[in-house]
Amino acid sequence: MARFARRRxxxxxxxxxxxxxxxxxxxWLRNSSLVRVEDVAVNGIAGPQAEQIRRALTxxxxxxxxxxxxEDALLGxxxxxxxxxxxxxxxxxxxxxxxxVNAHEPVAALRASGGDxxxxxxxxxxxxxxxxxxxxxxxxxxxxxxxRLGRGEAFAAVRLLAxxxxxxxxxxxxxxxxxxxxxxxxxxxxKLYFGGPRRLDAKWAxxxxxxxxxxxxxxxxxxxxxxxxxxxxxLQARPPDTQPHL
Numbered sequence: 001m002a003r004f005a006r007r008r009x010x011x012x013x014x015x016x017x018x019x020x021x022x023x024x025x026x027x028w029l030r031n032s033s034l035v036r037v038e039d040v041a042v043n044g045i046a047g048p049q050a051e052q053i054r055r056a057l058t059x060x061x062x063x064x065x066x067x068x069x070x071e072d073a074l075l076g077x078x079x080x081x082x083x084x085x086x087x088x089x090x091x092x093x094x095x096x097x098x099x100x101v102n103a104h105e106p107v108a109a110l111r112a113s114g115g116d117x118x119x120x121x122x123x124x125x126x127x128x129x130x131x132x133x134x135x136x137x138x139x140x141x142x143x144x145x146x147x148r149l150g151r152g153e154a155f156a157a158v159r160l161l162a163x164x165x166x167x168x169x170x171x172x173x174x175x176x177x178x179x180x181x182x183x184x185x186x187x188x189x190x191k192l193y194f195g196g197p198r199r200l201d202a203k204w205a206x207x208x209x210x211x212x213x214x215x216x217x218x219x220x221x222x223x224x225x226x227x228x229x230x231x232x233x234x235l236q237a238r239p240p241d242t243q244p245h246l
Contacts, residue, residue, distance in 0.1 A: 122162030195225035
């Protein structure tokens, strides 16, 4: 037993001595040019700011090594681009670095009284510099000065759009609050009355079912305030049959 204890002590001492010797070498290698990043690939970003973001991330990544990637520094390099939500990195030893951008998706365009448009994400993040082409419009008195849209009617409208199926969101021209609450105006289609901002998933599911049904063709509106009783209204009467009868 005593012999086993002495052997274990010697092993521990040897391991400790080895770590003491190797630690400085590991620290040196961690920042050595032997593992300097030489090839950076950036994925997950598109749009008008994509090229600037790639350049900024590439430049920052080239100052790192594959044994010492600093994601906080990478995020700092693109902090001026609010479309970047977060980053994930992978290394390809000894010289490769892959950066995956988790980008905000614009779901609406805020239109200020002066006519300026600002893209906004589902959580209210203002995506200044992002494209607003083909986005549904939400009217605001003035564009918020901070980084995020404050809670209120405009935020409720953005949340409504964020909950919409992509196919339907692409057909929405604008969202506003009307006599029947939150209302969407669709391109070449009926208005959708949502009422309050609750149960949005159920209301959008009902909208999808009603709009897909042949009996809703020609409707001027779909009332979704009670999704279990969603109804299409304002249907135009079919023109009388003018063909002669045989």
